[in-house]
Amino acid sequence: MTSAGHGCDLFAQAPAALAVIVDGRIARINTLAQHILEADTPDELIGRALFDFVHPMDLAQTQIRLRRLESSQEPNPATELRLLSLRGNLRVVATSSRLCAYRGGQALLIVALDMTRRHLIQAQMRDNEQNLRRLFESMQDVYYRTDTQGVVQMVGPGVRRVLGYDPQEIIGRPAEDYYPNAADRDAFKQAIREYGEVSDFPGQMVRNDGRVIDISISSHALFDEDGNFAGVEGIYRDVTERTMLERELRLLATTDSLTGIANRRAFLERASERLKHCRRYGSTLVLLILDLDHFKSVNDRFGHVAGDRVLVRFVEASRAELRETDLLGRLGGEEFCVILEEAAANHAMQVIKRIQQRMRHTVFKDDGERYTVTVSAGATTNQPDDRLIERLLERADKALYQAKRAGRDRAVWYQP
Structure with a gap:
């Protein structure tokens, strides 16, 4: 050898x-x-x-x-x-x-x-592949890939849980088929074209059972070796519960829990936006402050539960006399505020009068007693130099004070 x-x-x-x-x-x-x-x-x-x-x-x-x-x-x-x-x-x-x-x-x-x-390397690769496959199959998110025409080329098994479809039922079909609103898909495509990627992009999709769910999409554009657009790849997840919770939280943050109308903060924000709109386009609005007369005595004599019933009934009476475009909010306690757009002074005073009449004819019964609650109001309109809604609130509040001093159950238009 x-x-x-x-x-x-x-x-x-x-x-x-x-x-x-x-x-x-x-x-x-x-x-x-x-x-x-x-x-x-x-x-x-x-x-x-x-x-x-x-x-x-x-x-x-x-x-x-x-x-x-x-x-x-x-x-x-x-x-x-x-x-x-x-x-x-x-x-x-x-x-x-x-x-x-x-x-x-x-x-x-x-x-x-x-x-x-x-x-050892092959064994590690097999283990990694198995781990990735397990991770892929247990993902709460749905992985997907589409071609240049938006046709689904690949989709993860998570689609069974999110949309109720088998992956093979999705592959080969346009992704647009699962969007209830074409505008959502168009907005997504526009964002991808403009930025190349999106993160936590909102939208909706239709499940196999017909139910519409809220989704969040994180995706990026794919390009071939020549730099040409080749499709989109990413993940989406069902965020219906999260979206519902966010809506409830927004509702709690902006709504008066007793009456269901806008609370003080929400009302002032919306009223400020309407005032800005009026300044931009030279239009007018009227701001009303309405206050329940002797409301404290109702709470003192019959309790807060009775007082709450009066407040709710007042809101119902006010809504019956307001247009859908009018804004109603509770400033606090028994004080409420209304925005009437494109309303003349006589129209605004007529609205107040009708609300007052409804309340005069509403009889409350507590502890064997029958009683009514009247309403006082102050009103004003916007002026060219009004930049803040607080200016209108101050003027309407002064008019309300005059209505109270004049005997209550009446309305006063602010006069400088």
Whole structure:
């Protein structure tokens, strides 16, 4: 096994692990085989039985291959085999074997390549793939990809939970088929074209059962190697519960819980917007402040539950006399405010009068007593130099004060 011309030992310098087995024991081994079996010197291996290093799970397979080799005299094809090193560590090799002459007798030549690292990498890749697949299948979000025409090319299994469809029912169909409002899809496409990506973009989709759900989309545009638009990829999730909660919170933050109308903050914000609109277009509005007369005495005599009933009934009476475009809000306690757009002074005073008449004819009964509650009001209109709604509130409040001093149950138009 020595090349005299080059003075090198081909066995020792072979690019593969080599071992010569005589009578089932290691007779010779090269350096690569020594490293695979984690021996410091060849002497630790010479004379050891081959099967000492074969993993128990591969022992039967190895015995069968050796018997086949002895009977056929044909080299065994390469196969993967697990070994245990001197240190008890698992090694994976790709090995083949054949019979050969050795020192005047017959021996078994084993050739092996160390596949341990590749085997570990493959095992890690399989584990990673399985973990990714489990993650993919358990995602609350729905992964999707569309082509340039918006046709779904890929969709994750989360679509079963979110939309009630099997992925195969979605693939190949336009994503627009699942949007109840074309405007939502158009707005999404416009954002993708303009910015290349969107995050937490709102929209709605239709489930298999016909129910419309709120969704949040995070996606980005795809481009081919030439920089041409190739489609869209991203995820979407069902945010119906979150959206409902946000709506409820907004409602709580802007609505008077007793009467259901705008609370002070919400009313003033909306009234300010209407005043800005009037300034921009040169239109007019009227602001009314309405106050329930002697309301404190109702609470003192009959309790707050009775007082609450009076407030609710007053709101009902006011709504009956207001247009849908008019704005009604509770400033606090028994004081309410109304915005009438494009209303003349006489019209505004007529609205107040009708509300007052409704309240005069509303009889309340508590603790065996019958009583009515009257309403006083102050009114004003916007002036060219009014930039803040508070200016109108101040003027209407002064008019209300005059109505109270004049005997209540009446309305006063502010006069400078």
